[in-house]
Amino acid sequence: MEMVSKDIVMKILKEDTQKIYTLIDSQKEHLCFATCPAFDEVVDTQLFGLSKQIEFAIKLGVLEKDEGYQIISELEYSLNDMYSSYYQQTNAPQAKGE
Numbered sequence: 001m002e003m004v005s006k007d008i009v010m011k012i013l014k015e016d017t018q019k020i021y022t023l024i025d026s027q028k029e030h031l032c033f034a035t036c037p038a039f040d041e042v043v044d045t046q047l048f049g050l051s052k053q054i055e056f057a058i059k060l061g062v063l064e065k066d067e068g069y070q071i072i073s074e075l076e077y078s079l080n081d082m083y084s085s086y087y088q089q090t091n092a093p094q095a096k097g098e
Contacts, residue, residue, distance in 0.1 A: 004060065004062060005062070006062045006063065009057045009060075009062045009063060010063070012053075013050070013053060013054065013057065013063075013071060016049075016050055016053065017050065017071055017075065019046070020043070020046045020047065020050065020075055021075070021078060023042065023043060023046065024043070024075075024078050024079055024082055027039060027082055043079060047072070047075060047076075047079075050071070050072070050075070051072055054068035054071060054072065055068070
């Protein structure tokens with residue numbers, strides 16, 4: 001069996017993580033779609049898949065738990081930031097008018 005190095009695993013995880021960041025960033029530009037159920041499903045599916053990849057890498061011993069949790073945490077932070085921006089933009093005019 002061929003050994004997998006940490007560098008290869010990290011490269012794959014970074015590529016997959018970047019795809020999710022790109023998806024989130026594209027929604028930041030189109031905040032009107034931030035509440036789209038299809039977007040939520042896609043992001044949830046992508047995050048779930050990535051978390052399973054991370055769990056597998058941890059089980060193989062090529063990734064530390066803290067490293068894996070950090071990757072997911074940063075993605076969730078970016079997603080929450082997108083939703084916060086959407087909320088602020090959609091609710092700010094209403095609050096001023098009250």
